[in-house]
Amino acid sequence: MDALLKGEQALLGAVLLDPAQLDTLSWLEPHDFYRPAHQALFAAMRTHSAKERPTREADGTVPMSWLTGTVAEAGRRVRGLSASYAHTLIAACPRPKNAPVYGRMVLEGSIHRTVTEHAVRLEHVARVEAEQQQVDGVLHHADVLAGVLGDLARRWGTEPRPLAPPPATTGLAQPVPSPTVPAQAEDEQFLLAVLVSQPAAMAEVYDWLRPGDFAEPGHGQVYRCLGSLHHRSEPIDEVTALWEVQRRGLLADGTLSHEHLGNVFGGPGAGSAEWLGDRVIRSSVVRTAAVAATTIRSLAENEAMAPGRLIGQALHALGPLDEVRARWRTANGLPSPAPAEADPLERSAPAARVRAALSRSSTRQSAAQDARPTVGFPRSGTTTTSRSRTSPSHHPRSTS
Known part of the structure; x- marks a missing residue:
């Protein structure tokens, strides 16, 4: 039994039974529904209701024209809809006031699907462009994902701010780093050889290149050793570099081997450290984006993750990409982006979150008011239900 499918059916059935419920669902969009038929039905309900709001009869019934008109309007968008399915939706709704x-269930499912979709797209672009070391497309899709997360946070009624995951997260697939492209390993090896052979080369990359930018962990450790020598203003050559490697125990613990060091120190020392460093950090940007996308996709595919927590942890996963992007901009002499001004939606966020909390559930009603309305004809013993008093035009929020 699919809880999300049942939720979509119950919601549509509730509106068919009580069109006034549309007043409490203005924050929901047709694309939030998973099934195309449900999208078409909800869009038709909004269109039909905007033209002429159906009202209940004195006996509590809803005009049959409301049901037939909605089905007819939705049938222009998708095929296969019939009045019998509308009655199926009505039967699936236990309480229209809910x-x-x-x-909220429909919106929660939509948030998970939307985040998954954009994370998969970013992951695909990062994998494709890893070999070409093109970062513009990757950063564009990362910005789109960040913007989507911000919009979803506002719709859910929470603040779009990073949230660190718990120390021990179980049940989630761990991101697998992208395999090192041979050209990337060669660039890293050439860069290290240039840094060892040219004493002044380290100053060209030291301010923006970090050991974590190297795809090969061994290359990153060698760069860390060279950076330590540079920081202490000590000379850098093959002897001092080998001594620093040995002092850190990188040969004893198997992190590096003499053969590996021979390939690095014995490589060609001619070239531009700044150019090679730029290629290394470009690869780091793409690789970091791929890891972030994989993490976010894993979070979004976890149905037990509350939307507020999903959005916060997804923004947290994008943090390392923002850091390496800033250093890449520094390496290329690009100005830092100007901070975006808060839009009116963000300025009114506190009030919106309060209204969202109020619209999470419907107001308690008496037993007489809780009676189930009918379409076209009254049931015996059915009394007229009052219009839901839930605050209109607000989106729901779940505790995270």
Whole structure:
């Protein structure tokens, strides 16, 4: 039994039984529904309701024209819809007054799907462009993902701010780093050889290149040793570099081997450290984006993850990419982006979050008010239900 499918059906059934529930669902969009037929039905409900709001009869029934008109309007968008399926939706709704809660379920499913979609797209672009070391496309899709997370946070009624995951997260697939492209390993090896052979070369990359930017862990450790010598203003050559490597125990613990060091120190020492360093940090940007996308996709595919926590942890996963992007901009002499001004939606966030919390569930009603309305004809013993008093035009929020 699919809980999300049941939630979509119950929501649509609630609106068919009580069109006034649309007032409490203005924060929900047709694309939030998973099934195309449900998208078409909800869009038709909004269109039909905007033209002429159906009202209940004195006996509590809803005009049959509301059901038939909605199905006819939705049938222009998708095929296969019939009045029988509308009755199936009505039967799937236990309580029409619970429409805001059903809508929250629909929005929660939409958030998970949307984050998954954009994370998969970023992951694909990063994998494709890893060999070409093109960062513009990767950064564009990362910015799109960050923007989507911000929009989803506002719709859910929470602040779009990073949230660190718990120390021990179980049940989630760990991101697998992208395999090192041979050209990347060669660039890193050539760069290290240039840094050892040219005493002044380290100053060209020291301010923005970090050991973690190297795809090969061994290359990163060698760069760390060279950086330590540079920081202490000690000379850098094959002898001092080998001594620093040995002092750190990198040969004893197997992190590096003499053969590996021979390939680095014995390589060609001619070239531009700044140019080679730029290629290394470009690879780091793409690789970091791929890891972030994999992490976010894993979070979004976890159905137990609350939307607020999903958005916060996804923004946290993008943090390392922002850091390496800033250093890449420094390496290329690009100015730092100007901080974006807060838009009106962000300025009104506290009030929106309060309203969102109020619309998470419907108001308690008496037993007489909780009676289930009918379409076209009254049930015996059915009394007229009052219009839901849930605060209109607000989106739901779940505790995270």
